[in-house]
Amino acid sequence: MLKGFKNFIMRGDIVTVAVGLIIALAMSTLIKAFTDFVVNPVITRAQGGHSMGLGWQLGRTGNRATYLDLGAFLSAVVYFLIFMAVVYFLIVVPYKHVQARRGLVVFGDPGPLKTCPACLSEDLPERARKCLHCGTEQPAV
Structure with a gap:
């Protein structure tokens, strides 16, 4: 039973789909941060507002909706890069090594x-x- 589970997990398409989903989730976080902290303040500039951090206030001081928060966006970029490095070095590289020992070339x-x-x-x-x-x-x- 465990051998069958191992064979199922080690199939190329399962790992490829898993890596794809992980990348999609990380990319989703990056895109959400970009829209929340860069695009939305530009759009809501017409409405009106005071916040501290790395960025610019586009409207009245104190209006969080019009604060261009580049610090939060940069933190999402750093999160994305670290997350992708972890996925690559802890999932992709060992998987490629195991599959190479089995005589298969993946991610080639x-x-x-x-x-x-x-x-x-x-x-x-x-x-x-x-x-x-x-x-x-x-x-x-």
Whole structure:
């Protein structure tokens, strides 16, 4: 039972999806901070306000809604960078090492590509026999 669970967890698509979700959550935090502390004060400048920190007051002093809080945004950027480093060094690197010991290459560089002469799509693997987009036969390499 535990061997089956280990095989399930070590599948490439599971780890790839997990890393993708983690990156999406961290990116979500970064985007939320950008909108909350940079974009929203610019938009609410027309309404009117006093805050201290790294940033500028765009309206009346004391109005938190129009304070351009760059300190909070920079802290979200630092959070994002640290979080991505942790994900890379604690999840991706060990996973690549384990998969390499199993004889599999993950998170590697894509192979060489060629262009389809019929539809001009440029994302075909070099050894493809048919085009992924138009289905035409490809000349042998």
